Structure formats: C-alpha cells, structure tokens
Amino acid sequence: MTAPSLTIGAHTVGAGYPPFVIAEAGVHHHNSVEIAKQYILEARSAGADAVKFQTYRAGKLVTRWAPTYWETAEPTTQFEVFAARSRLSEEDYATLFSYAAEVGIYLLSTPFDLESATMLAGLGMVAFKIASADLTYSPLLERVGSLGRPVLLSTGAATFAEVRTAVETLVYRGAPGVALLHCSLAYPTRLADANLRRIDALRAAFPDAVIGYSDHTVPAESELAGPLAVGRGASIVEKHFTLDPLQSGDDHYHSVDPAGLATLVKNCSDAWRATSGFSEMTAAEGPARAGARRSIVAATHIPAGKELEDADVAFKRPGTGLPPTSLDLVLGRRTVRSLQADELITPDVLAVEPEALGIPHLVVGGVRVAPLSRSDICSIVADGCRSQRAKPAASRTARLLFSTNGQVLSLAAGNSEFREALEQADLVHADGQAIVFASRRIPGHSIPERSATTDLIHDLSRRAPGESLSFFLLGGTEDLNARCARTLERLYPDLTIAGRRNGYFAMNQESEVCEEINTSGADIVWVGLSKPKEQLFCLRNRSTLHAAWAITCGGCFSFVTGDYRRAPRWMQSAGLEWLFRAMTSPKLLWRYATTNPQAALLLATKTTPGDFQAE
Numbered sequence: 001m002t003a004p005s006l007t008i009g010a011h012t013v014g015a016g017y018p019p020f021v022i023a024e025a026g027v028h029h030h031n032s033v034e035i036a037k038q039y040i041l042e043a044r045s046a047g048a049d050a051v052k053f054q055t056y057r058a059g060k061l062v063t064r065w066a067p068t069y070w071e072t073a074e075p076t077t078q079f080e081v082f083a084a085r086s087r088l089s090e091e092d093y094a095t096l097f098s099y100a101a102e103v104g105i106y107l108l109s110t111p112f113d114l115e116s117a118t119m120l121a122g123l124g125m126v127a128f129k130i131a132s133a134d135l136t137y138s139p140l141l142e143r144v145g146s147l148g149r150p151v152l153l154s155t156g157a158a159t160f161a162e163v164r165t166a167v168e169t170l171v172y173r174g175a176p177g178v179a180l181l182h183c184s185l186a187y188p189t190r191l192a193d194a195n196l197r198r199i200d201a202l203r204a205a206f207p208d209a210v211i212g213y214s215d216h217t218v219p220a221e222s223e224l225a226g227p228l229a230v231g232r233g234a235s236i237v238e239k240h241f242t243l244d245p246l247q248s249g250d251d252h253y254h255s256v257d258p259a260g261l262a263t264l265v266k267n268c269s270d271a272w273r274a275t276s277g278f279s280e281m282t283a284a285e286g287p288a289r290a291g292a293r294r295s296i297v298a299a300t301h302i303p304a305g306k307e308l309e310d311a312d313v314a315f316k317r318p319g320t321g322l323p324p325t326s327l328d329l330v331l332g333r334r335t336v337r338s339l340q341a342d343e344l345i346t347p348d349v350l351a352v353e354p355e356a357l358g359i360p361h362l363v364v365g366g367v368r369v370a371p372l373s374r375s376d377i378c379s380i381v382a383d384g385c386r387s388q389r390a391k392p393a394a395s396r397t398a399r400l401l402f403s404t405n406g407q408v409l410s411l412a413a414g415n416s417e418f419r420e421a422l423e424q425a426d427l428v429h430a431d432g433q434a435i436v437f438a439s440r441r442i443p444g445h446s447i448p449e450r451s452a453t454t455d456l457i458h459d460l461s462r463r464a465p466g467e468s469l470s471f472f473l474l475g476g477t478e479d480l481n482a483r484c485a486r487t488l489e490r491l492y493p494d495l496t497i498a499g500r501r502n503g504y505f506a507m508n509q510e511s512e513v514c515e516e517i518n519t520s521g522a523d524i525v526w527v528g529l530s531k532p533k534e535q536l537f538c539l540r541n542r543s544t545l546h547a548a549w550a551i552t553c554g555g556c557f558s559f560v561t562g563d564y565r566r567a568p569r570w571m572q573s574a575g576l577e578w579l580f581r582a583m584t585s586p587k588l589l590w591r592y593a594t595t596n597p598q599a600a601l602l603l604a605t606k607t608t609p610g611d612f613q614a615e
Contacts, residue, residue, distance in 0.1 A: 004210050006150045006177030009106050009126040011049060013179065014210045016276065019230050019268045022108065022129075022152075023048040023241035023261055024214075026251060027085040033092050037099050038243060042258045044105040047265035051105055052129060052238070055093070055120060056112035058083040069187070090119050097123050114143045121147040129238075132156030132185045132214075135166045145173025152236060153178055154214045156185030160205050167209065179210040179236055182229070188254035189216040194225050199232045212236025218254045219245075226264050227271035237268050290508075293319025296330055298339040307334050313345065320508060321346050322544070329543055347543045357399075357426055360611035362445060364438050365409040365602040367419075368610060369428045371439065371447045377401075377429055378459045381549055382467045385523040388548035393518070398525070398545035400425040400538050402552050403453050405432025406599035407591070411531055413602060418532035421539045429456075433575035438603040445612045453551070454559040454566065457526060461492040470496035472517050472547065475503035475528030476557045484557040498522035503529045510537065514544045525550045528557050 005014030013020045023043035029036035036053065043051035062078040069078075088096075093109070100107035110129040111117035117128065117140065128144045132154040135141075144151060151170050155163050167178050182199045194217055202211050213229035215237065226237045242255035256264055281289070299314040306312065308331055315324045321344035322330065334351040357380070361368040372380070384399055402425040412419040422428060429451045430436050439447040460469060471488070473481055485497045499520030505513055517525055525547045527534045534552040542550065558564040566572070567580030581592075 004208050006179060006210050008050070008150060011106075014235050015233065017235065019234065019272050020050070020212075020236045021048045021261075021265050021268055022050045022052050022236065022238040024052050024238050024255075025241050026054050028242055028247075028250065028252070028255075029053065029088070031085070031087040033088070033095055035243075036088070036092075036096050039241065040096065040100050040105060040107065041103055042243060043241060043261065044100075044103045046258050046261035048241075048261060049106060050108050051100065051241070052108040052110065053088075053096075054086060054112070054131075055088075055109045055116040056086050057116070058085075060113040060115075090123070093120070094123055097125070111140070111144070114140060117143050117147065121149065125149065127152060130154065130166075132158065132183050136162060138169055141166055141169045142173050145170040145175040148174050148176060150177040150179070151175045152181055152212065152238075154181045154183045154238075155202070156183030156214070160201075163202075163206070167206070177210070179212050180206055181212040181214045181236060181238060182234070183214040184216060187216055187251060188218045189225075191217055191222045191225065194228075196225065196229055196232055199229060199234055203233055210235050212238065214238040216240070216254055219256050219260050223256075223260070223263065223267065227267040230268045230271040231275045237264070239264055290320050291318045293317065294324055295319050295321030296324060296327060296345045297321065298341055298343045298345060300341050302335055302339040304336065304338045305334055307332060308345075308350075314342075316342065320344065320511075322511070326544070333543070346540075348540045350543055359427065361428065362439055362442060362447070362612065363606065363608045363610040364404070364430070364435050364447075365599060366606035367404045367409055367412055367422055367428065368425075369404050369430050369435060369439070369447065371445055372427075372429065372451070373448045374451045374455060374459055377427070377451055377456060378463060380427065381460060381524065381551075382463055382469070385467060385469060385548040388523070388546075393546050396546040396548075398538070398542045398547050398550045399427070400535075400542055400550055400552075401427045401429065402535055402538075403429050403431035403451075403554075404435055405430075406434055407595050408432075408531065409599040409602045410595035413598065415532060418535060421532065421535040424539055425535075433572065433577065434599065434603060437575060438607050441607055442609050442612070445609060450572070452572075453553045453556045456551070457488075457553065457556055457560065458491075460524065461488055461495050464492055464495035468496075469524065470498040470520075470522045472498055472520050472522035472525045473500040473528075473557065474513070474517070474525055475530075475534070475553075477504070478502040480557055480561065480563070483561045487560050487562075510541055511544070514541050518544075518546045521546075523548050526553045526556065527551065528553045528555065530554060 003015035005012050011020060025039040029039060040051050058079055064079045066078045068076060097107050106126055108125060108127060108129055109120055110131050111120055127150045129152045135158050153166060170178050180202050182202055184193055184195055186193060199211055211234055213234040215225050217225040226239060229237060240251050240255035241261055242252045242257060245252050245255060245257050294315040294317055297314050297316050299312055302312055330345055335349055336351050337349060339349060359370050361370050388396055402422055412422055430447045431452055433450045436447045436450050463469060473485055481500050481502045485500050488495055489497055499522060501513060501516060527538055527550055529537055538550040538552060555564060565584060567577040571577055571580050
C-alpha cells in the first residue's frame with residue numbers, strides 16, 4: 001500500500017518525507033503589518049516551512065457573552081478578546097503573502113468565516129488550516145473544500161465519527177487532500193495530557209490521510225511533544241510561536257520563541273531521521289557484525305584429509321566465516337587441504353560427500369553429461385526436494401545441477417577450476433543441441449533431447465502444484481530479478497517464489513546470501529550469475545545451502561521476462577539457436593566466433609561413453 005501524501009506548494013508532505021513544521025503566530029502581530037513581517041522572517045530564519053496567522057471577524061465568530069475557555073489574567077469574554085484582534089485588511093494580507101514569498105516561506109492563515117476563506121484563496125494561499133473548534137462547522141468546511149486546496153484539519157476534542165464526517169465533507173466538496181492533526185484542545189496542554197498515542201489511532205482509523213500534530217504544550221515544562229509526535233508518525237508539526245514569550249495575554253506563555261522554534265525544527269528533523277525507516281539490521285552494523293561476531297576456526301594445525309572433531313575447532317573473531325551455529329555442518333567432515341591454526345574453516349576446505357545419485361554420465365566434448373530427458377531431470381529434481389525436506393536443516397547439503405553447451409566446453413578446456421567444478425556437480429544436463437548431436441555417436445546411450453535451462457524452469461514451475469515446489473531467484477539486476485519473479489508468479493499462480501536477490505554482491509557477502517536463501521526455505525535456488533561465477537559460487541557454498549538443489553541458469557531470467565527471445569523451433573532443433581542469438585544480439589558474435597570452433601573440435605575428439613565404457 002502506498003503511504004498517503006499531499007502537496008503543499010512545492011513540498012510533498014507525508015510518510016517518507018521530512019516533517020513539515022508550521023510556526024503558528026495566531027494574531028501576535030497586533031494588527032501591525034511590520035510586526036507580522038518580523039514573525040514571517042523569524043520563522044523562516046528558524047527553519048520552519050510555514051508561518052501561520054488567524055483570520056476572523058469577532059462578530060461572525062462568537063456571541064458577545066461567550067466566556068473564555070483558556071487561562072486569562074482577568075475575567076473577560078471571547079468577544080472582547082477577538083474584537084481587538086485580526087483587523088488586518090485584504091491589502092495587508094496581500095503585502096504579507098508577497099513578503100513571505102520573497103523570504104522563502106509559505107504563509108498560511110486559518111479562516112474562521114466563509115468570507116475570510118474566499119479572500120485567502122484569492123491571495124494564492126497554498127493550503128488551508130481548519131481549527132479543531134470548527135471541525136463541525138459544515139458551511140466553512142464546504143466553502144474551504146470547494147476552493148481546491150489541501151486542508152490541514154485539527155481534530156482536538158473531536159470523536160473519530162465527527163472527524164470522518166468532516167473529512168467526507170471536505171473531500172466531497174473538492175479538497176484534493178486532507179491531513180488530520182492530532183491536537184489536545186486545552187490551553188495550555190500539560191505533557192501528561194498530550195495523548196500522543198492518539199496519533200497511532202488516527203493512522204489506523206484513517207489510513208488514507210496524512211497525520212500531523214498541533215502542539216499546545218508549554219515549552220518550559222518540556223520540548224519533547226513535537227519530536228515524540230514525529231517519532232509516532234506525525235508528518236506535520238504545528239507549534240505556537242512568539243517573538244516574546246514573556247508578553248502578557250494571548251498564548252505567548254505556551255509558545256516557542258525563535259530559538260525554541262529552531263530547536264523544534266532540528267529535533268523534529270532528527271526524530272524523523274531516527275524513525276522514518278525500518279530494517280532488521282542496518283548497513284551501518286555490517287562492519288561490527290563481521291568484526292565482532294565469531295567464526296569457526298582451526299584450533300591448531302589440521303592436516304589435509306582430517307575428519308574434524310570438537311578438539312579441532314575454536315570460535316574466534318572476526319565473523320567473516322561460518323558462524324558457530326553451523327558447527328554441525330563442520331564436525332565429521334574431512335578437510336581437502338591442510339589448515340593453519342586460527343585459519344577460517346569455510347565450505348571450500350571441506351570435502352563434499354553427498355549421497356550418490358547413481359546416474360551414469362557420458363563424456364561429451366570433455367565434459368560429463370547425463371543422457372536424460374527434460375522429464376527425467378524434473379522427476380529427479382522433484383524427488384530430491386521431497387527427500388531434502390525430510391532431513392534436519394543441519395544435515396542438508398544442496399545438490400548441484402549444472403548445464404553444458406558450446407561455451408561451457410570452451411571454458412572448461414581452458415579453466416581448470418571451472419572444469420573441476422563441473423566434475424563435482426551431481427548432474428550435468430545438455431543445454432546445447434550440439435551436445436545432443438555429438439552424443440549420437442555413442443549407440444544406445446545418446447541424449448534423448450536437449451534440456452535448455454529456460455525450458456526446465458518452466459517445466460518445474462508447472463510441477464509446483466503437485467510437488468509444492470518453491471524457488472529462490474539469485475542473479476541479474478534488481479529490476480530483472482524482480483520482473484522474472486513477477487512473471488513466474490503470473491504464469492504459475494501455485495508456484496511459491498520464496499525469495500530473490502540480485503547478483504550484485506562480493507565474495508565476502510556470500511555467507512549473508514546463503515543465510516538469506518536458507519531463511520527463505522526454498523527448495524530450488526536458480527543461480528544466474530554467468531559462467532563460471534555461478535558454478536564456483538555453488539561449489540563453494542553447497543554445504544552451507546539447505547535447498548535441495550542449486551541450479552545454474554545463466555541468462556535464463558532474461559528469457560523468462562522476454563528480454564531475450566528464443567529462436568524459432570526449427571532453428572533450435574537444427575542446433576542453430578546460437579546463430580539466432582548472434583543475429584538478434586550482435587555483441588555475441590565475438591563469443592560464438594571464439595568458442596564455437598573450439599567446441600566443435602572438442603565434440604569431435606573428446607566424446608566417449610564415459611561411465612558406460614565397461615559395457
């Protein structure tokens with residue numbers, strides 16, 4: 001769900017944006033344009049986003065006998081107080097709006113009658129503020145709503161039902177957005193009566209509204225209310241503002257002075273920066289996480305081939321290796337090389353001894369490949385997923401399903417590390433039609449069909465309902481990865497995409513990547529990091545991954561999304577998909593020009609029955 005927001009002038013206000021601070025100057029200008037200008041300038045200097053006055057006519061606001069509801073030095077009526085204030089003319093307001101624009105601050109004023117609202121709109125006021133006391137004054141709400149400006153509605157001393165009716169009236173009449181300001185309609189408001197949790201209730205009751213806070217607490221008692229409100233999600237903070245807090249009368253005693261306003265602006269900004277986001281762990285904690293946590297290390301010199309026991313390991317900083325929680329994955333395993341004392345014990349130094357699949361392989365072009373159909377491969381993968389789920393997490397080791405084609409043959413011939421990775425895969429399938437053609441030189445054991453990885457991801461997705469399969473997509477850019485996930489979810493609604501992550505991470509982040517994959521609980525990890533990086537990643541981390549299968553898939557995600565086009569069927573069957581790709585993506589011409597001749601030679605000279613030799 002998109003967080004609500006509204007626009008005040010050039011400002012976007014709402015969750016995800018810095019708090020919008022309003023200096024409420026009321027009628028402290030004493031009907032003087034010059035004093036009003038001082039308030040505008042001081043509010044701007046303090047960093048407020050807007051300064052606000054009040055516009056009313058005593059005769060349209062209050063009866064002559066209505067008593068005051070705020071603290072006064074001497075008994076008086078509301079009429080007597082208001083009659084002496086807000087006598088600025090429309091011409092005066094025009095001067096002030098012009099001055100505010102000149103110094104770079106928004107000027108607002110709360111209208112208390114219909115004529116004042118119309119006058120303020122005519123002067124270009126960018127937003128309206130409605131006082132809590134007028135939340136039920138429907139004629140004013142209707143007029144303000146019809147003027148087409150965003151509305152800031154204070155909600156003090158109002159029930160949520162009354163607030164809802166007011167919002168509906170404003171929106172129905174045309175207000176483009178309504179922000180609800182929590183407010184305690186008590187002058188002054190003691191800190192214990194600030195009732196800030198009502199902000200949470202307003203957010204829950206009105207999820208489509210921006211929420212703010214109009215603060216009537218006394219600065220001398222505490223300056224926490226505004227920042228605390230921001231911490232609870234208030235996107236607007238209004239605070240009464242005075243040039244002289246010692247001035248008698250009115251609300252100077254619960255207003256901030258210029259220095260206090262500057263402090264409020266900073267504290268609200270700090271509160272927003274400290275609370276505006278959420279993450280289970282911040283990036284800033286990364287160095288400490290790596291430096292202060294412990295890893296499994298060699299307690300002493302360990303020779304190659306040693307079966308690890310408790311006495312062989314210790315737990316020391318830094319935390320850049322396997323965590324102590326992975327001890328069960330280490331004990332009982334043999335080392336593939338010798339280790340020095342304090343050396344990290346990582347997956348690549350542990351021998352992998354998964355239960356053999358017992359599937360014989362041919363050797364085609366110098367690379368082992370299983371003579372299996374797409375259906376055979378999917379059945380083996382699905383069986384592996386079922387058996388893996390029955391094992392405790394600590395004893396799970398991912399099986400590796402790699403593919404081979406002309407590019408793989410060429411890379412393997414010149415890269416011993418990549419060739420060794422292919423040898424350690426549990427299953428290698430024929431991703432290239434040329435592999436299938438070459439295998440036909442071995443009577444009785446040829447590969448029945450090409451099993452392109454792009455086809456396998458769809459084949460296994462179709463099996464999702466019956467097998468309850470879940471995928472983790474690893475690789476590509478963030479955009480490509482996300483679009484691939486959305487495409488698979490759209491095509492196969494019963495398929496679970498348990499997690500995904502783009503392919504932009506460093507080798508020292510691989511343990512974090514594996515932890516994310518394991519947390520997702522995915523059965524199959526599709527690893528699209530390009531060759532040979534994806535095969536080496538799988539080999540280094542197979543003992544850490546809890547998924548049943550890690551399947552390398554190269555540019556498969558781009559084919560799923562349609563960014564890459566498949567060749568026509570006849571070209572695929574004829575082994576000419578490489579030609580189609582070269583025609584549609586000329587940048588691949590050099591790759592095919594350098595790998596195809598070598599691959600053809602390897603297919604001709606290094607294709608043997610492999611495991612079928614004894615027959």
